[in-house]
Amino acid sequence: MIVPFLYALRRRKLPVGAQEAVNLARALSLGLHESSLEGFYEVARALLVHSEQHLDDFDIAFAEHFRGVTFDAVKITEEIRGWLEEVQKLRELTEEEKASIEALDLDELQRLFEQRLKEQTSRHDGGNRWIGTGGTSPFGRGGYHPTGMRVGPAGGGGGGAVKSADARRYKGYRTDVVLDLRQIEVALRRLRAFTREGYPDELDIEGTIDATAKNAGELDVVVRPQRRPDTRVLLIMDVGGSMEPYADAVSQVFSAAKRATHWKELRTFYFHNCVYGRVYRTDHFADPIGVHELLRVTSPKYKLIFLGDALMAPYELLATSADQPGNPPTSGLHWLSVLREHFPHSVWLNPEAPRGWSGNTIEAVRSVFPMFHLTVDGLTEAVQELTRRR
Amino acid sequence: MTTEFRRFRGTPGYLTSDALESAVNCALALEKPLLVKGEPGTGKTLLAEAISAAFEAPLITWHVKSTTRAQDGLYVYDTVARLYDSRFGDGDVRDIRRYIKFGPVGEAFRADRRVVLLIDEVDKADLEFPNDLLHELDRMRFRVGETGDDVVARQRPIVIITSNNEKDLPDAFLRRCVFHFIDFPDQELMRRIVAVHHPGLDAALLEQCLSVFYEVRGMQRMRKRPSTSELVDWIAVLQRAGITSVRLDRELPFLGALLKKEQDLAAFADQLSGGRKFRS
Numbered sequence: 188m189i190v191p192f193l194y195a196l197r198r199r200k201l202p203v204g205a206q207e208a209v210n211l212a213r214a215l216s217l218g219l220h221e222s223s224l225e226g227f228y229e230v231a232r233a234l235l236v237h238s239e240q241h242l243d244d245f246d247i248a249f250a251e252h253f254r255g256v257t258f259d260a261v262k263i264t265e266e267i268r269g270w271l272e273e274v275q276k277l278r279e280l281t282e283e284e285k286a287s288i289e290a291l292d293l294d295e296l297q298r299l300f301e302q303r304l305k306e307q308t309s310r311h312d313g314g315n316r317w318i319g320t321g322g323t324s325p326f327g328r329g330g331y332h333p334t335g336m337r338v339g340p341a342g343g344g345g346g347g348a349v350k351s352a353d354a355r356r357y358k359g360y361r362t363d364v365v366l367d368l369r370q371i372e373v374a375l376r377r378l379r380a381f382t383r384e385g386y387p388d389e390l391d392i393e394g395t396i397d398a399t400a401k402n403a404g405e406l407d408v409v410v411r412p413q414r415r416p417d418t419r420v421l422l423i424m425d426v427g428g429s430m431e432p433y434a435d436a437v438s439q440v441f442s443a444a445k446r447a448t449h450w451k452e453l454r455t456f457y458f459h460n461c462v463y464g465r466v467y468r469t470d471h472f473a474d475p476i477g478v479h480e481l482l483r484v485t486s487p488k489y490k491l492i493f494l495g496d497a498l499m500a501p502y503e504l505l506a507t508s509a510d511q512p513g514n515p516p517t518s519g520l521h522w523l524s525v526l527r528e529h530f531p532h533s534v535w536l537n538p539e540a541p542r543g544w545s546g547n548t549i550e551a552v553r554s555v556f557p558m559f560h561l562t563v564d565g566l567t568e569a570v571q572e573l574t575r576r577r
Numbered sequence: 578m579t580t581e582f583r584r585f586r587g588t589p590g591y592l593t594s595d596a597l598e599s600a601v602n603c604a605l606a607l608e609k610p611l612l613v614k615g616e617p618g619t620g621k622t623l624l625a626e627a628i629s630a631a632f633e634a635p636l637i638t639w640h641v642k643s644t645t646r647a648q649d650g651l652y653v654y655d656t657v658a659r660l661y662d663s664r665f666g667d668g669d670v671r672d673i674r675r676y677i678k679f680g681p682v683g684e685a686f687r688a689d690r691r692v693v694l695l696i697d698e699v700d701k702a703d704l705e706f707p708n709d710l711l712h713e714l715d716r717m718r719f720r721v722g723e724t725g726d727d728v729v730a731r732q733r734p735i736v737i738i739t740s741n742n743e744k745d746l747p748d749a750f751l752r753r754c755v756f757h758f759i760d761f762p763d764q765e766l767m768r769r770i771v772a773v774h775h776p777g778l779d780a781a782l783l784e785q786c787l788s789v790f791y792e793v794r795g796m797q798r799m800r801k802r803p804s805t806s807e808l809v810d811w812i813a814v815l816q817r818a819g820i821t822s823v824r825l826d827r828e829l830p831f832l833g834a835l836l837k838k839e840q841d842l843a844a845f846a847d848q849l850s851g852g853r854k855f856r857s
Contacts, residue, residue, distance in 0.1 A: 202748065210609075213606075213607055214607060217606045219599065219606055225595065229595055229596045229600070230599055232596065232599075233599055233756060233757055234603055236756055237612075237752065237754070238614075238751065239614060239758040369745040369747070372745075373704070392656060395660065406660060406661070408657070446744075448703075
């Protein structure tokens, strides 16, 4: 009854793992659910859900799973007793065993759990008992349960818990994000550097010891300014046209960049397909700034991040045109080279998969900028490239 | 199975729902931190005070700011004081322990009795802040590097953590917490909440206030919807001013107690004038 419910939650992409299962077992063994389905609903929700965006999925899964179930207090108690034996084992572990559990790294744990999960499904489908993997795991994962009972006969009205789960009050908190914003934030975090500028209000212990020693032991307190972020970032994004399918991913990176508090400055500009002499301050191409003007106001210390698919008709990249009457005609590729030469720390993030990066304009752009795939991994590599010393 | 711990059932001054009680009791029984989220003004911080009152355990509050580091919560080594003491010969500077100042987490661990530790607005701090605290909150111990002393919690404190959702919290952190999302109270619960704060309130006025309040909350284009604390304040002002009836119109008395943003006041006026001025 309960273990299949955990799998139902996993199918709905709730991050429910061994830790949650053990917590739930402990809570139920302590009688926190007060032998009612309503109580079980509240307890399970508190322990299995970690964020309000999952509350809706939890409610759906709960309503599906427990609909038409009358709560049989006696049988559920027996079931919990089965769980309890596992928990008891957990408590009887020696210190060494506990240490070895703690030494398991998370990935290994995850892998083990996935493996168990597969086994569980097949046995469940094959037989009439929904058991775990024999209880060798110290976590009591799966809750070994040889009698394999079903709790409560089908039929009968649903309880109040199912009713409140049915109400789906948390629909508004779903996000269903494709790229994890937090992962992007963490990747961008590495892009930082600090400097000491401004009012000296922090004690420099090393300096104080030095100065005091030189001062023949008379105390000479040395203060210095605090460490502050000194990274300046220039983000130039391709919008419209072939970039439309990637709008979500782009806006994720954009909001992660906007929210980054570890940068001294972030400037964002937009272009369409390729840069010709100017970029724009808004995404509907108003308020342009010339590339030469941009280079005048941004020092080479800025880290330049291009975000675009670099896909365009070849003439857009290679044909020459004058950006202003009177200036010598230049190609889009030339403008990209100008930017690349000015900013030694620059990368191009491309949402197109790398297998499509040859035989088109992407190849030409790649010859100018180091290019990375717009994934969390690619982003991490790009940040490494940006922070490399030159 | 019998239960040996005392359950939390709310206090006369703090009304709870079944879900909230259940979450608090899970956290107590499993000895895990309780992470509370919800709209501003739904009583996240008050919950810690209520738990503190219910269990007669002192409350230690740690207000997290954007500059707060995890270390600040454990202890701070006051080097400057020690340097000056050595300079002027005050006290025994050989004893480093005199210059270790414990933070809220340190104090909670060192307390003689069980305390409630409130880590308020954990999302205000740096992205990595919650991760830096994981180990200490899990093991309920930390080491003072300067002296080599281990600080171990004598009585495991009840840890309440609140978040306003400004930043996503790390998964490893979430997994260790019991989670509760405080719903916005429905009219029935709100009626009881207001009764707790304003016991002698005229029933007719209460009904009018509630209907106006939910009407305003439901309005389009509100940036900051009024919440429980605004309603309680608003009713307090109305009572002081001796107002006995309110109805929803442009001259709503003390509107400023409900709406805090200029744009919201404009949106309010717009919608009451029949939306004629409404432009997208």
